[in-house]
Amino acid sequence: MSTPWHTKSSAAVIEELRSGERGLSTAEAKLRLAHYGRNTLPEAKADSIFTIFLRQFQSPLIYILVAASIVVFVIGEVVDGSIILAVLLFNAVVGTIQEGKAQNTLHALKKFVETKATALRDDTEVIISDTELVPGDILILQEGEKVPADMRVIVSNNLTVDEAALTGESEPVHKTSEREVDGETVGHYTNIVYKGTSIVSGNGRAVVVATGSETSIGAIASKIVIVHTEIPLKANIRYLSRLIIATVAIISAVIFTLGIAVGKPVADMFATIVSLSVSIVPEGLPIVVTLILAMGVWRMSKRNALVKKLQAVEALGQASVIAVDKTGTITKNELVIQKVYVGEQMFDVRGVGYEPTGSISLHGHEISAANHSELLLAGKIGAFCANARVMYDEEAKRWRITGDPTEAAMLVLSQKLGFHKEDLERESPVIAEIPFDYRLKYHALFHNVAGKNFLTTVGAPEVILELSETILLDGKRKALTPAGRKNLESVFHHMSQEGLRVVAFAIDPDAGKTLKPETVRNLAFVGFYGMKDATRPEAALAVKIAESAGVRVVMITGDHKITAQAIAKEIGIWREGDEVLTGPEIDGMSDAELSERLKTVSVFARVHPEHKMRIIGAYRAQGEVVAMTGDGVNDAPSLVAADLGVAMGNIGTEVAKEASDIVLLDDNLESIVSAIEEGRSIYNTIKKVVLYLFSTSMGEVFAIIGALILGYPLPILAAQIIWLNFVTDGFLDVSLAMEPKEKHLLDGKFEKPNKYLVDTLMVQRMALMAVVMAIGTLYLFNHYYEADLAKAWTISLTVLAAFQWFNAWNCRSDSKSIFKMNPFSNTYLVGATVLVILLQLLAIYTPVMNTFLKTVPLTLSDWMAIVPVAVSIVLVEEIRKLLYR
Secondary structure, eight states: OOOGGGGSHHHHHHHHHHHHTTTTTHHHHHHHHHOOOOOOOOOOOOOOOHHHHHHHTTTTHHHHHHHHHHHHHHHHHHHHHHHHHHHHHHHHHHHHHOOOOOHHHHHHHHHHHHOEEEEETTTTEEEEGGGGGGGGGGEOTTTTTOOEEEEEEEEEEEEEOHHHHHHOSOOEEEOOOOOOOOOTTOOOTTTTTTTTOOOEEEEEEEEEEGGGGGGHHHHHHHHHHHOOOOOOOHHHHHHHHHHHHHHHHHHHHHHEEEHTTTTHHHHHHHHHHHHHHHHSTTHHHHHHHHHHHHHHHHHHHHTEEESSSSHHHHHHHHHHHHHIIIIIIIIEEEEEEEEEEEEEEEEEEEETTSSOOOEEEEETEEOOOOOOOOHHHHHHHHHHHEEEEEEETTTTTTEEEEEEEHHHEEEHHHHHHTOHHHHHHHOOEEEOOOOOTTTTOOEEEEEEETEEEEEEEEEEEHHHOOOOOEEEEEEEEEEEEEEEEHHHHHHHHHHHHTTTTEEEEEEETTOOOOOOOOOOSSSEEEEEEEEEEETTTTHHHHHHHHHHHHEEEEEESSSSSSHHHHHHHEEEEOOOOEEEEEHHHHHHHHHHHHHHTTTTTTESSSSSSSHHHHHHHHHHHHHHHHHEEEEEEEGHHHHHSSSSEESSSSSSSSHHHHOSSSEEEETTTHHHHHHHHHHHHHHHHHHHHHHHHHHHHHHHHHHHHHHHHEEEEEEEHHHHHHHHHIIIIIHHHHHHTTTOOOTTTTSSSOOOOOSSSHHHHHHHHHHHHHHHHHHHHHHHHHHHHTTTHHHHHHHHHHHHHHHHHHHHHHTTTTSOOGGGGGGGGGGHHHHHHHHHHHHHHHHOOOOOHHHHHOOOOHHHHHHHHHHHHHHHHHHHHHHHHHHOO
């Protein structure tokens, strides 16, 4: 919507669009539809399932595994080659199912705004699909409808629109037909209604000025298409793959050159480096990572968190900044009266959202409303002046409203004080009403109370104070002196500073016979309602736990600075010394300046989708891993742009849910904290598996290099390396993936993973374990190979397998002794250890496996030599752990 329609008069807009008060003709509408296109959002061309499937193979690790499988087939190991391909196919299928977030987001955007519209065509009201609307169409707007296009209001009868889904502001906006001077950006023009928002009260007419991709929501859709972020774990695995390629290339070159130099046959050395390459490449890593993530997803589902992308859970474990949207995440997007000022006393009102129950307290002590007549009057006025309705939605298990949220909050207060609107109106029927008008800024009604016209008014404090001549104190009308007015203005200002939206109310117990704006005067001022978007009960605790875990929490909202700061302070996000940065201030900053200010800012207010994208970009440029929460259409681009998008399941728009990686089904912020813990557990488990896989591979490599240097025959054959890699490793790494969650994962800041998923301690442990394996293997091989080379190979194979059995238990913890860990806390590892021992016995004592692996049966004395050597890896690692502790 590039043309500034808000600055033109409604007549000028209609003229410029070549329309008229009677609407377009059917013929003209068809011509315009052909010219402008259908009123639908832009859609990226959907990829076929086959294309998405092929895309899963675009990873360096996959390239290595494909090459390995081809080579293994070439050297005749059909079974092993088939296993590698099966692993690749499994991961491709999982990836295909998880693909296409931006594509799904656009589909949800389209579904979100799929509505019918009442348009004037040929001077006749017709109901048409919103996809057929064109610029110049005149539409009739009614309460409860969704707005089908961006439109310039030409008639407004107290038209009020909820724009929270688009702007993030919880307060409905009153729309007018008057022209505006050029001012703020999208969502702040009071004479424009936006596609995808909802009409909460009133009615009117408007002329369509933008459809499809030209609308504000269309611009958001375009941003979602171009946004691309990579989940951290995916990047880690990519870097790890490059490290593996380099390692394989270097080690293969060294061993091949060394072997030829000492006179080994070329064919034998080629088979050896192929087998070693297959061994170094962690064929089991993709499937084990998938298994670890799937377990995390399953555990999160038990906590009402739906994880749409497997790798997203681990990403949240790495999160260093959580950017929370105020409306719908920190708050319930339910306006609730929290304070009532009457009779020169401030009452606190408790309760959750629109639920019509709650206690009243005065000076910190709970009281009975029956003992406070002015408080009861405040409840009665609230019921009289509220045209909204509050009802319990059995399906959604939550309270909902229809009508204006401000009036709904008044109705809920009246119910908390024991009043029911229907009962009151039976006793005191409505006689006349002046609906709320943005010019008058108040809502007034006559009720018949004891035969008299009882006038009640609620509205803007400055207007109600101006209309009041007296004040109600102790049940009596007293003159409202200048000092009294000043005191009330001070109370109003103080309540506003607390982030409350303040509404004043007054009465005239015996008003005149007619109710007109000019007769509403000489009122008796009664008090103020102080209302606020209700905060979620669990929000403050979730913020506290997150920050104790070293995760910084900041608030991003479209709401006003004072309101945002007050709510952020209430739940512990904003503290003394923190800054609040607004959208207009961000507009005046360079990216470098914004990045510098992030250190002290904990609240971002009056921001639009473009600002959210810049904020997230600035955090990511500093190396932070950013999780973003949201529920509205305006949150969709930033949910996609963040490292991790988290949407609310109950109140969230379908757009936000599709744009996100995780959906909190119960809208509970504590679920994010649970996901952080789960993510950290997943990262630790992946580290354990990587440590195990690479330490065993390094042990095999060191043994072969050592043998070449010492002039020994090769201590292990190609088929035997593949056996160790697929059978022994295959079961033990999967069982390590089932490790139970460690304690204290949320104590202190999380160390961000090295980009290769391998940290300094892991490298030290790998090297230590590999050296022990190599020395032990060569020691035993040297004792046997001159007398019986087949037995020596069998001894090498078996001692390496035994090293792996014990090493799997070593890898359970980097500091805790295996003797202090409950072995049955991971029954999968117990079972896997028993299974691989039995399989190793089959490899040694069955004729078929003897032929396949070139093994021979071992005697008891052989085992008496093997087991103590293999146990040495436990002793060495226990000493290291002791020194580490």
